[in-house]
Amino acid sequence: MLSPLGLTPSFGFGDRLGLATPGHITAVKGTGLAPIFAQQSVRENARTGRTPKQVMDDAKRAVEAAKWDTPWGADADHLKTIDDLPPFVAAGYTFFTVDPGAHVDNAADADSVSVLQAKAAGQNWDELSALYLSANGEAGFGKFDSESLLRALVKYGRAIQHTVGMYRRLSELKDAFDFEVSVDETDAPTTPLEHYFIANELTRAGVKFTSLAPRFIGRFEKGVDYIGDLAALDKEMAQHAAVTAHFGAYKLSLHSGSDKFSVYPLIVKHWGSRLHVKTAGTSYLEALRTLAMTEPVLFEQIWALGLKCYDTDRATYHVSAEPALVSAGLPLPALLDDFHAREILHVTFGSALTQFGVEIKSALVKHSNVYNANLQRHFGKHLDLLK
Ligand SMILES: [Zn+2]
Numbered sequence: 166m167l168s169p170l171g172l173t174p175s176f177g178f179g180d181r182l183g184l185a186t187p188g189h190i191t192a193v194k195g196t197g198l199a200p201i202f203a204q205q206s207v208r209e210n211a212r213t214g215r216t217p218k219q220v221m222d223d224a225k226r227a228v229e230a231a232k233w234d235t236p237w238g239a240d241a242d243h244l245k246t247i248d249d250l251p252p253f254v255a256a257g258y259t260f261f262t263v264d265p266g267a268h269v270d271n272a273a274d275a276d277s278v279s280v281l282q283a284k285a286a287g288q289n290w291d292e293l294s295a296l297y298l299s300a301n302g303e304a305g306f307g308k309f310d311s312e313s314l315l316r317a318l319v320k321y322g323r324a325i326q327h328t329v330g331m332y333r334r335l336s337e338l339k340d341a342f343d344f345e346v347s348v349d350e351t352d353a354p355t356t357p358l359e360h361y362f363i364a365n366e367l368t369r370a371g372v373k374f375t376s377l378a379p380r381f382i383g384r385f386e387k388g389v390d391y392i393g394d395l396a397a398l399d400k401e402m403a404q405h406a407a408v409t410a411h412f413g414a415y416k417l418s419l420h421s422g423s424d425k426f427s428v429y430p431l432i433v434k435h436w437g438s439r440l441h442v443k444t445a446g447t448s449y450l451e452a453l454r455t456l457a458m459t460e461p462v463l464f465e466q467i468w469a470l471g472l473k474c475y476d477t478d479r480a481t482y483h484v485s486a487e488p489a490l491v492s493a494g495l496p497l498p499a500l501l502d503d504f505h506a507r508e509i510l511h512v513t514f515g516s517a518l519t520q521f522g523v524e525i526k527s528a529l530v531k532h533s534n535v536y537n538a539n540l541q542r543h544f545g546k547h548l549d550l551l552k
Pocket residue numbers: 243347349350420421
């Protein structure tokens with residue numbers, strides 16, 4: 166049944182086409198992870214031309230057909246304004262991800278103390294300094310001095326206020342829900358101490374959040390494995406886990422979580438079962454793999470369009486692919502395993518669906534057995550590492 170998932174370990178299966186849930190269900194069955202079968206951001210809805218209700222209806226249809234009878238969730242992802250809430254509430258979503266990134270002051274990392282002081286005027290500095298600077302220090306994630314606290318206040322103060330406003334509005338619209346706070350798309354990583362500040366301020370304001378998504382160090386690009394120093398990430402994941410253990414009331418959430426096979430053992434080691442992972446475009450890449458196997462002419466058209474639109478479409482994503490670096494002469498479907506090709510195809514989905522949406526969907530319906538098998542294999546690789 167559709168319901169909030171609370172602190173159960175969970176996994177989000179974003180599905181841009183509305184045809185992947187049968188494969189997701191087969192993959193997640195028996196893993197002990199609670200699934201989110203509907204998960205779409207406002208940005209993705211704009212690019213796929215789908216409404217929150219359509220995304221929900223597609224997931225529900227597949228859930229009913231498979232007779233899935235344990236809890237599953239629906240994630241209204243990366244909501245930025247109060248006005249984003251009502252259509253997702255009306256469609257019955259159960260998990261609300263609020264992204265206050267537009268209110269994060271990224272310049273605070275480099276501002277001088279006098280600039281920070283000017284920016285903090287009118288905020289509750291006296292209260293915060295009494296609260297945070299007198300503490301003896303928290304185990305495992307450090308302690309503020311007055312400059313680092315001032316920096317955290319300027320960087321995140323308004324974002325926290327915005328999140329509180331979103332939470333209060335949602336509480337007026339809905340009784341029970343999962344609430345996630347995501348700062349994963351900010352310019353700089355969230356330090357464990359900043360994570361503590363955000364979580365503590367939200368808690369003090371009465372926000373009951375189920376998960377929090379910091380931005381971690383290194384690069385979590387779309388549809389490919391982690392790029393960065395795994396040993397440094399290992400230490401950092403331990404510190405973030407120490408912050409969540411301090412509160413004991415929410416999960417850590419990993420966004421852009423698909424294909425991060427080298428990171429999963431670290432999050433299991435440090436976060437235990439207090440985890441949520443989000444994936445989205447990787448299911449679209451498995452759809453394209455299916456086309457490459459069954460409808461190569463259509464696939465070649467999508468690939469040519471992707472190469473043409475990449476420079477424009479990549480703008481709002483964290484990707485580093487270069488069309489010139491795609492391995493030459495790869496046969497289909499091996500192209501779908503090339504780092505550069507994956508990112509190019511991943512971020513040009515809006516253009517592909519605008520031009521070939523009807524053909525793509527009807528081909529996937531026709532070859533649904535191949536698509537389901539590809540999804541089951543690909544997500545099996547993910548979920549095996551999280552069990
Ligand atoms: Zn995110």
